[in-house]
Amino acid sequence: RKEVEQDPGPFNVPEGATVAFNCTYSNSASQSFFWYRQDCRKEPKLLMSVYSSGNEDGRFTAQLNRASQYISLLIRDSKLSDSATYLCVVEDTGRRALTFGSGTRLQVQP
Amino acid sequence: EAGVTQSPTHLIKTRGQQATLRCSPISGHTSVYWYQQALGLGLQFLLWYDEGEERNRGNFPPRFSGRQFPNYSSELNVNALELEDSALYLCASSLGRGAYTGELFFGEGSRLTVL
Numbered sequence: 001r002k003e004v005e006q007d008p009g010p011f012n013v014p015e016g017a018t019v020a021f022n023c024t025y026s027n028s029a030s031q032s033f034f035w036y037r038q039d040c041r042k043e044p045k046l047l048m049s050v051y052s053s054g055n056e057d058g059r060f061t062a063q064l065n066r067a068s069q070y071i072s073l074l075i076r077d078s079k080l081s082d083s084a085t086y087l088c089v090v091e092d093t094g095r096r097a098l099t100f101g102s103g104t105r106l107q108v109q110p
Numbered sequence: 111e112a113g114v115t116q117s118p119t120h121l122i123k124t125r126g127q128q129a130t131l132r133c134s135p136i137s138g139h140t141s142v143y144w145y146q147q148a149l150g151l152g153l154q155f156l157l158w159y160d161e162g163e164e165r166n167r168g169n170f171p172p173r174f175s176g177r178q179f180p181n182y183s184s185e186l187n188v189n190a191l192e193l194e195d196s197a198l199y200l201c202a203s204s205l206g207r208g209a210y211t212g213e214l215f216f217g218e219g220s221r222l223t224v225l
Contacts, residue, residue: 004152032212034212034213042218043200043216043217043218043219044153044200044214044216045216046213046214049212049213087152087153091212093212095158095166096141096143096158096160096165096166096210097155097158097166097168098143098155098214099155100145100152100153100154101152102151102152103152
């Protein structure tokens with residue numbers, strides 16, 4: 001079983017749609033959680049950290065459920081520029097080893 | 111401000127050869143990480159260096175090794191290359207201990223092809 005599992009997609013949505021991605025992780029020692037974004041043939045970049053209480057950054061909302069070892073990302077009012085692969089990332093902070101999911105591809109269509 | 115820089119951009123080697131990849135972190139960052147991204151797979155953690163020392167390594171054989179220099183730049187060496195080593199190798203940097211925020215800044219990667 002993979003340490004971090006994501007639905008690879010692709011998710012094809014129209015502009016303005018709301019889309020949600022889910023991610024599950026297996027290592028209960030994971031202490032920090034992130035969503036990274038990777039554009040085609042580009043390097044990953046941090047989108048947002050995920051906090052236990054849930055957090056929002058503009059159109060993006062992240063949620064964490066430690067009991068179920070589940071992380072989610074909600075994107076509201078999708079833009080064409082949101083088209084990318086979204087990587088779920090968990091970290092055993094002491095070992096500084098970020099474990100990346102394989103990513104969920106989002107394609108926002110006009 | 112310059113980001114993380116990696117060289118070479120592309121490298122072609124044959125089986126059994128050695129490859130050396132280089133990385134310069136963002137100024138002020140003391141931690142350097144190496145990841146492998148094989149086609150169709152997620153990023154796999156290779157190595158973490160901080161303050162010149164190897165702090166952690168992923169589940170890779172010993173022929174994957176590296177080092178960090180006093181100026182915090184880093185090298186990744188892959189010995190006895192195998193076909194399955196063909197991948198994009200990404201270097202990332204971050205602030206060091208005490209200042210670490212969890213954010214890694216990635217370079218654009220070095221694409222290694224083993225023939």
